[in-house]
Structure formats: C-alpha cells, structure tokens
Amino acid sequence: IGHPEIFPLVFTTKTQEIFKCRVDEDVTEENCFKLIKKEDIIQDLKTRAAISDFHPVKNVVLEYPGEELLVVFDAKFQYGQNFYLVSSEKAKEDLLKIPETAEEKEEENREGTLEVHPYKPPVHKPWVSLGSEKEVEEAAVKDTVAKIKYMISRVRRKFGAPITFTDKNASHVKDSYVECTSYQDKNFSIKMLEKDVGVQMVPKLREASTQTKWTYPKNTATQYFPRLLSNEEKEESLSSEKLKDFLTSVRLRMEMALQQNEIMDAFFDDWKALAEDESSSGGKPDVYLQAYQSFTDLHYLKDRTISCVCWHPTIYGIIAVSARKRLSYEEQVNFSDKSLLQQSVILFWSFLDPIHPQLNLECPEDIYCFQFSPSDPNIIAGGCINGQVVLWDISQHEEKLQNAEPVADGIKMTAVNMVNASVLNILQYNYISGMKTSKQSSTEPPLVRYCAVSSIQNSHKKPVTDIHWLPDYFEDNRMGATSENRAEICAQLVTCSPDCSVLFWDIPATKLPEPPSSEKVEEEEIFDMPRDVPDTFKHLDVCWKPLIKINLCESDTNTEYGPVRIILRELHYHYKTSEKVRSLNTLEVLAKASPHTEMSTPSSKNLKVLENISTDFFVGTEDGEIVYSDWKMEIDSGSAKPHTQKYTIHTETINTLQRSPFFKDIILSVGGRNFAIWKEGVRNGPILQSSCSAGRNTVGRWSLTRPGVFFIGRDDGNIDIWDLLKKSHEPSHFQNISKSTITFISPWTASSKQHFLAISDDLGVLHVLEICQTLSHPLRNEHANVLDYFEREVKYLKYCEQEFQEYQQFQ
Amino acid sequence: QAEVEETLRRIQGHRGVIGTIVINAEGIPIRTTFDNSTAVQYAGLLHELTMKARSAVRALDPENDLTFLRIRSKKHEIMVAAGNISIKITIELYVL
Numbered sequence: 001i002g003h004p005e006i007f008p009l010v011f012t013t014k015t016q017e018i019f020k021c022r023v024d025e026d027v028t029e030e031n032c033f034k035l036i037k038k039e040d041i042i043q044d045l046k047t048r049a050a051i052s053d054f055h056p057v058k059n060v061v062l063e064y065p066g067e068e069l070l071v072v073f074d075a076k077f078q079y080g081q082n083f084y085l086v087s088s089e090k091a092k093e094d095l096l097k098i099p100e101t102a103e104e105k106e107e108e109n110r111e112g113t114l115e116v117h118p119y120k121p122p123v124h125k126p127w128v129s130l131g132s133e134k135e136v137e138e139a140a141v142k143d144t145v146a147k148i149k150y151m152i153s154r155v156r157r158k159f160g161a162p163i164t165f166t167d168k169n170a171s172h173v174k175d176s177y178v179e180c181t182s183y184q185d186k187n188f189s190i191k192m193l194e195k196d197v198g199v200q201m202v203p204k205l206r207e208a209s210t211q212t213k214w215t216y217p218k219n220t221a222t223q224y225f226p227r228l229l230s231n232e233e234k235e236e237s238l239s240s241e242k243l244k245d246f247l248t249s250v251r252l253r254m255e256m257a258l259q260q261n262e263i264m265d266a267f268f269d270d271w272k273a274l275a276e277d278e279s280s281s282g283g284k285p286d287v288y289l290q291a292y293q294s295f296t297d298l299h300y301l302k303d304r305t306i307s308c309v310c311w312h313p314t315i316y317g318i319i320a321v322s323a324r325k326r327l328s329y330e331e332q333v334n335f336s337d338k339s340l341l342q343q344s345v346i347l348f349w350s351f352l353d354p355i356h357p358q359l360n361l362e363c364p365e366d367i368y369c370f371q372f373s374p375s376d377p378n379i380i381a382g383g384c385i386n387g388q389v390v391l392w393d394i395s396q397h398e399e400k401l402q403n404a405e406p407v408a409d410g411i412k413m414t415a416v417n418m419v420n421a422s423v424l425n426i427l428q429y430n431y432i433s434g435m436k437t438s439k440q441s442s443t444e445p446p447l448v449r450y451c452a453v454s455s456i457q458n459s460h461k462k463p464v465t466d467i468h469w470l471p472d473y474f475e476d477n478r479m480g481a482t483s484e485n486r487a488e489i490c491a492q493l494v495t496c497s498p499d500c501s502v503l504f505w506d507i508p509a510t511k512l513p514e515p516p517s518s519e520k521v522e523e524e525e526i527f528d529m530p531r532d533v534p535d536t537f538k539h540l541d542v543c544w545k546p547l548i549k550i551n552l553c554e555s556d557t558n559t560e561y562g563p564v565r566i567i568l569r570e571l572h573y574h575y576k577t578s579e580k581v582r583s584l585n586t587l588e589v590l591a592k593a594s595p596h597t598e599m600s601t602p603s604s605k606n607l608k609v610l611e612n613i614s615t616d617f618f619v620g621t622e623d624g625e626i627v628y629s630d631w632k633m634e635i636d637s638g639s640a641k642p643h644t645q646k647y648t649i650h651t652e653t654i655n656t657l658q659r660s661p662f663f664k665d666i667i668l669s670v671g672g673r674n675f676a677i678w679k680e681g682v683r684n685g686p687i688l689q690s691s692c693s694a695g696r697n698t699v700g701r702w703s704l705t706r707p708g709v710f711f712i713g714r715d716d717g718n719i720d721i722w723d724l725l726k727k728s729h730e731p732s733h734f735q736n737i738s739k740s741t742i743t744f745i746s747p748w749t750a751s752s753k754q755h756f757l758a759i760s761d762d763l764g765v766l767h768v769l770e771i772c773q774t775l776s777h778p779l780r781n782e783h784a785n786v787l788d789y790f791e792r793e794v795k796y797l798k799y800c801e802q803e804f805q806e807y808q809q810f811q
Numbered sequence: 812q813a814e815v816e817e818t819l820r821r822i823q824g825h826r827g828v829i830g831t832i833v834i835n836a837e838g839i840p841i842r843t844t845f846d847n848s849t850a851v852q853y854a855g856l857l858h859e860l861t862m863k864a865r866s867a868v869r870a871l872d873p874e875n876d877l878t879f880l881r882i883r884s885k886k887h888e889i890m891v892a893a894g895n896i897s898i899k900i901t902i903e904l905y906v907l
Contacts, residue, residue: 254892261903
C-alpha cells in the first residue's frame with residue numbers, strides 16, 4: 001500500500017522478545033526504529049520457518065543488500081500493522097535521518113501524522129499539444145502586406161546650396177496676397193475598407209424620478225380647555241401689591257383714552273368724508289336728466305294734453321296719466337265744459353311696454369287732476385272738468401299691473417268704439433265693453449269703469465282743479481272737528497275748484513241713509529253696474545255728497561277767491577302696500593269685502609278729538625293770489641276770518657302750490673312768470689321770489705331727494721333745475737324736453753339708484769327721465785345748509801321789513 | 812383690595828364702556844366683567860397681540876416699551892393697557 005518498500009509486519013510477543021523490540025519497552029512511539037541484523041532474521045527464519053513473523057517478507061530479507069534492516073514500530077498502524085519493514089537501504093537511511101533531524105527540531109511540529117513524502121524532482125515529460133498553437137499563431141502580429149521600400153536620393157551638391165530668391169510685384173497679384181493653400185491630396189487618403197468594431201450589449205440606461213407627496217401630520221382639530229385660575233388664586237393675585245401698583249399706574253392712561261373718545265367721534269372716517277367733498281366739486285355730468293323712456297298713445301291721446309301725472313305708489317314702473325282736451329288759452333279761461341266726443345281716459349303706462357298702455361280708466365268727463373289713495377293704491381280719486389269727483393277701484397287689475405310684461409311689437413290694438421256720452425249709450429257701451437273685456441285678448445288694455453261719481457248738484461260748478469287725499473290719521477266729521485281715524489284708511493278727500501269753494505269728501509262705508517227724494521228719481525235711472533266693475537263704492541255712486549263745504553270769500557270786500565290749488569298742513573302720506581295677495585283671482589276679489597265696506601261709520605262720540613292738528617291751509621287762486629287761512633275757524637265764526645292772509649305775487653293763475661318734502665313749512669308756489677318760496681308763519685311775504693322770466697312757468701315741483709333742488713317747467717318745453725345752494729338767482733341748469741308746453745312734472749324715487757322725473761307736455765307725450773346722481777344724491781349736510789339758507793332769508797326779510805318801517809316813520 | 816375694586820369700577824363706569832378684563836402675565840383672566848368664555852377668548856387673542864406689539868416696539872428701540880394699544884374697529888374700540896405683570900383690557904362701544 002503506498003510505498004513499495006514498506007512492508008507491514010505483525011510482530012508477536014515472542015518475536016518481540018527475541019529481537020528485543022518489545023512494545024513499550026524497547027521500542028516506543030518516539031523511538032520506533034529498530035535495526036535488526038539480517039543474519040538474525042535469517043536465523044529466525046530457519047528456526048521457526050513458517051511461524052516466523054518474517055515469513056511473508058522472506059524474499060525481501062534475502063535480497064536485502066545491507067547488513068541491518070530497519071524495522072519501524074508503527075504505533076498508529078499507518079501501514080496496517082504494528083511494525084513495518086523498510087526494504088531498501090536508501091529508504092532506511094532516509095527514515096533514520098528524518099527522525100534524527102526531527103528529534104533535533106523542537107517538538108512543536110509534532111502533531112498528527114508526520115507525512116513525509118520523499119521529494120521527487122519534476123521529470124521531463126513530452127509536450128502534449130492541446131491546440132493552443134493555433135491561437136498563439138493567430139494572435140501573433142504579422143505583416144499582411146509586404147513592406148514597401150523607398151529610397152530617395154538627391155545629388156550631393158544640392159544639399160546646403162545657397163538659396164536664390166526672386167521678387168514679384170505684389171500689385172500684380174490679385175488681393176496682393178499669395179498663398180499656398182492646403183488641399184486634400186487624394187493620393188494620401190486611405191480609404192477604410194474594413195473596420196473592426198467591438199459591440200457590447202448594455203442594458204438601456206434611463207433616468208427617472210418621482211416625487212412623492214409628503215404627508216406631514218397637521219392638526220385638524222384641537223380640543224382644549226383654557227387655563228383658568230381658581231378663585232383663591234384670583235383672590236390672591238388681586239390683592240397683590242404689584243397689581244395695585246399696576247392699576248394705579250395704568251388708570252390714568254385708560255381714562256385719558258376714554259375721555260379722548262368721548263370728546264371726539266372715534267369712528268369718523270376721514271377718508272370717506274374726503275371722497276364726498278371731491279365728488280361734489282368735480283365732474284359735472286353732461287346731461288342732468290337722462291331720457292329714460294317716453295310714452296305716448298296715438299289713439300287716446302290724439303289732440304289731447306296731459307293734465308296730471310301720478311306714479312303708482314307701490315308698483316315699480318307704473319305711471320298714470322290723465323288727459324284732457326287741448327284747449328286754447330281763451331277756452332281754458334272760460335272753462336267751458338263741452339260735451340266731449342272722445343272718451344276720456346286715464347292711461348296706465350309701464351316701463352316695460354312703451355307702446356301699449358297697461359290699463360285704461362274710463363272717465364265720465366275729462367279729468368283735470370287725480371290721485372292714488374295712500375292707504376290703498378287701488379283706489380284712485382279724480383276730479384273732472386265739470387266739477388264731479390270720480391272714484392275708481394282697480395283691485396282686479398292690480399295683479400296684472402304688477403306682472404306687467406314687455407309685450408312684443410306688432411300686436412295691434414283694436415279700436416274701441418267711441419260713443420256719445422248720453423246715458424243710454426253709456427250703458428250700452430259699457431255693457432259692450434264689459435262683454436268685450438271678458439273676451440278681451442291680453443294685448444288690449446282693460447278698460448276700467450269708475451266705481452263712483454259724485455252727484456252733480458253737490459259737486460263743484462267749475463272744474464275740480466286740485467284733489468288731495470287727507471292723511472289717514474285724522475278725519476273730519478260734519479261739525480268740522482278733526483278726530484282720530486282708527487281705521488287707518490284714507491277715507492277723505494279735499495277738492496277745490498275756481499267756483500270759490502273747497503269741499504271735503506268722505507267715503508263712508510255703509511250706505512247713506514234715506515237719500516232725498518230728488519235723488520231718488522235719479523237712482524231709478526241708475527242701471528245696474530256692468531259686471532266687471534267692482535261695487536266698492538256702489539253706495540256712493542252718483543249720490544255722493546261732500547262732507548264739508550267751505551266758501552272762500554272775503555267778507556269785507558266781498559271778493560271771492562277761486563282756488564286753483566290747495567295744500568293742507570298735514571299732508572304726509574306713507575303708502576301702504578296692498579294687503580291683497582297676488583294669488584287671489586278676480587272672482588275672489590270681487591266677493592271679498594273691501595275694507596271700505598267693512599268699516600262701520602265711526603261714532604263720533606268715542607273717538608278722541610285731536611286738538612293739535614293744524615287746520616291751516618294755503619290756497620292758490622286763479623287770479624294769482626295766495627291765501628293762507630284756517631278752515632276750522634271759518635266754520636265756527638261764520639264769516640270772520642282774522643287770520644287770513646293774502647299775497648299777490650304772481651300775476652297769473654297759480655298752477656303749483658307744493659310743500660317741500662323735507663321742510664314742513666316751506667312752500668313753493670309757481671304761477672305766471674315767476675315763482676316764490678314761502679315759509680309758513682312768516683307773514684311778510686315770500687322768503688324767496690324769483691325774477692320775472694321770459695317765458696311762463698307752467699309747473700313746479702320739489703325734488704324728492706335733495707332739499708334745495710326744485711324743477712320748474714316752462715311753456716317753451718324747458719325744464720329749469722334750481723339748486724338753492726349753488727345759485728339762487730337763476731336756475732343752475734336747464735334742459736329742453738319737448739317742443740310744447742310742459743304741463744306736469746312728477747318726480748319719483750324708484751330705488752336709491754334710480755330717480756325718475758316724469759314730465760308731460762302739451763302734445764300728450766309723457767317723458768320719463770332719469771335724474772343723474774348729482775341731482776338726486778343729497779350732499780353732506782345739505783339739509784342743514786338749506787335750512788340755514790331759509791333762516792337767513794327769513795332774517796333778511798325781517799330786516800327789510802324793519803328798514804321799511806323805519807323809513808316810513810321818517811316820512 | 813378695595814382700591815383695586817374702586818379703580819376697576821371707575822373705569823367700568825365710563826360712558827360707553829362695555830367691559831373690562833384684567834389678565835395676568837400668562838394670559839389668564841383674573842378679573843372680568845364678562846362671562847367666562849368671552850373673557851377667555853379676549854384674553855387669549857389680545858394677550859398674544861400685546862406680546863407681539865411689545866416685541867415690535869422693543870425691537871425698534873430696546874429702551875422703549877409698550878404702554879398702550881388701541882384697536883379701533885367698525886363697531887367697537889378695544890383699549891389695552893400693557894404692564895409688566897398684567898394687562899388690562901377695556902372694550903368700548905360707540906353707536907354711530
């Protein structure tokens with residue numbers, strides 16, 4: 001096994017004794033070599049023959065050249081047995097040497113098996129080719145092409161020879177420039193026929209990036225409760241000295257600050273106030289009154305002039321116009337009441353439909369003036385040209401007015417037949433029109449017949465020139481005493497007429513008791529009302545009598561005044577919106593009892609007599625006089641009128657007498673060629689009187705929003721706008737509205753931004769203009785300034801009076 | 812303590828004053844004429860504002876210090892008197 005020279009042997013104990021290699025006595029692990037003579041072995045072989053341990057190696061022993069054989073104790077049974085024989089000298093010597101040297105060495109290397117292989121130097125082996133020669137041959141660099149050899153020679157004498165230069169004229173050469181440019185010589189360019197390129201497969205590299213939303217924790221809600229000090233802690237800190245000192249030191253500052261606030265208005269915004277001043281001085285608008293719309297009707301208003309214009313108090317954009325026959329001046333003066341061939345109407349216009357009137361109110365005669373009732377805008381009272389007073393109730397049509405929609409053009413209005421104003425025909429006509437109204441298409445304006453008209457005998461003899469509703473908080477009774485009106489409905493009218501009388505009318509709820517016999521005949525002639533007409537005032541119809549009649553005549557001189565305009569002291573209305581809900585249909589409206597019928601006649605005993613209602617009134621007459629009187633006194637004391645005052649300022653008929661909406665005692669009167677402003681209580685004369693103007697002033701009105709502004713209409717179609725704070729001797733602005741005489745002006749405030757001025761003229765056209773911002777928006781402190789102005793004028797008047805008196809005294 | 816009461820009552824008695832609050836250095840109301848929740852709300856908001864105002868004044872000039880702070884709004888005026896340890900707030904109403 002392994003080495004050919006090693007022969008493993010088993011030595012029995014006998015053999016061991018013989019040869020003196022007893023285990024653990026002669027031979028140990030360290031000392032494992034035993035040299036045994038060859039002769040001894042041979043002897044042993046002979047003596048013991050087969051049983052000798054050397055028997056298997058007999059040949060080896062016999063052939064052994066040397067004298068002694070080495071026997072090694074194999075403690076580890078390396079070769080299989082506990083002894084082995086080394087059969088060659090060389091190996092024996094080697095083995096013997098190694099342990100010697102090993103013994104000389106230190107014992108640290110002695111571990112495990114001591115494998116000692118005899119060193120064999122490498123022996124040359126024949127070359128075995130595995131095919132690498134080819135690769136080597138391929139990798140070797142060899143010349144593919146035979147190298148070309150060039151030999152260049154030159155004659156010896158030319159080397160280092162001197163150089164000869166020649167001259168050339170530079171100007172002969174183009175650009176005075178000679179060069180030897182480089183060029184690509186094709187001979188020397190090598191065309192690459194083959195290219196060795198290495199290719200490497202590389203994964204495609206792509207850069208990409210993302211950004212993620214970083215949700216960071218954020219508090220959505222926090223629930224907490226505040227830190228509070230307990231009562232004891234509060235007490236303790238309150239009583240601390242520091243707090244006392246603090247408070248005493250701080251108190252003074254605090255009180256100063258509070259006092260400052262008390263003295264000065266802390267919330268006064270200087271910036272805004274500055275802006276207001278700016279806007280008043282700069283930027284004059286080009287047109288003060290901008291034309292908004294104009295209304296005219298060719299049919300009803302042909303040859304007619306508009307006598308009165310009234311805005312509907314509650315519904316936006318509805319304006320009513322009354323027309324009367326256009327008479328020349330002489331005819332007007334004579335006030336001849338003619339039978340009119342044309343049906344006179346009051347037209348209702350809406351902003352949304354400038355061509356077709358919304359509603360027509362039928363009038364028995366031409367209406368000179370009319371008014372909406374302040375408490376119920378569906379009741380309209382008008383004064384006729386023959387002295388009668390007419391009432392209408394348009395509650396049925398209120399819904400239609402409120403829902404007035406713009407009507408498409410191209411719808412023609414069928415002509416309604418005009419018939420003679422005889423009684424029979426009126427009925428027939430009304431009946432027909434009544435029938436028609438039920439079948440009426442929605443495009444024609446409904447014709448509303450009047451509900452009640454006063455009795456002719458008891459009305460005025462001359463046209464009713466002015467009509468006013470009395471305010472709803474007092475009413476007069478027959479005795480002339482004013483008393484409280486609990487029902488809060490305007491139920492009384494006052495009218496005046498140039499027949500020198502002022503009449504107070506009452507609209508009682510129930511029927512009048514026992515009409516006199518003369519009127520009974522008339523009653524029988526009354527036909528039933530046409531179906532469509534509400535029977536609100538049925539009881540009044542035709543038999544309506546005035547409550548009080550005042551004759552204006554002066555006892556001393558026996559002159560009579562023919563009042564054309566009247567104003568009472570307490571004429572401030574607040575218009576109430578109608579209580580009737582829109583959803584009621586017309587039948588229900590008829591069936592429902594109107595507040596007028598429900599109201600029972602108040603018994604005068606229970607009502608409180610109002611003492612402090614002023615019963616003074618101003619009257620403008622047709623001769624141009626202004627009379628200031630008191631109606632209460634007249635009833636009581638008959639003809640004595642100690643407090644009547646008469647002023648003759650105007651030369652012609654007074655056509656306007658109006659109180660200022662801002663000051664209760666300032667009155668504007670317009671008549672003829674001038675106008676005047678009066679203050680009630682100042683009896684010397686007007687506080688302001690205009691100079692005579694070129695044309696006649698036909699109408700005047702205060703502005704509703706600015707205390708010092710009023711409008712005067714002229715007979716040449718101009719409107720003069722007077723601003724008392726700017727100029728008081730001439731109008732601040734005038735504007736031409738139409739070609740003919742202005743007959744009526746009515747201002748109206750539809751909203752805070754929209755202020756309208758309705759101007760009617762002689763041709764029957766109603767112009768609605770929008771008042772610009774400067775004219776409608778009051779200036780800061782305008783009210784106070786105008787009041788100041790009036791007071792100054794009053795003082796001046798007094799001063800003048802005094803001067804005059806003094807002057808007279810001197811005389 | 813009576814003086815404290817008296818001072819506070821005097822301030823409160825001025826015309827137009829709705830209420831007063833006294834706040835300690837931490838912003839906790841010590842003494843108030845309002846109800847608790849209102850006082851706490853005012854205290855919390857105005858304490859911070861006062862601190863901010865004070866720091867602004869001192870940042871501009873370190874030797875300076877905030878004495879009084881007035882906040883005028885459309886409806887009210889809030890007056891804050893700043894001290895070292897406590898703040899007093901008065902709220903006034905003006906009817907325009």
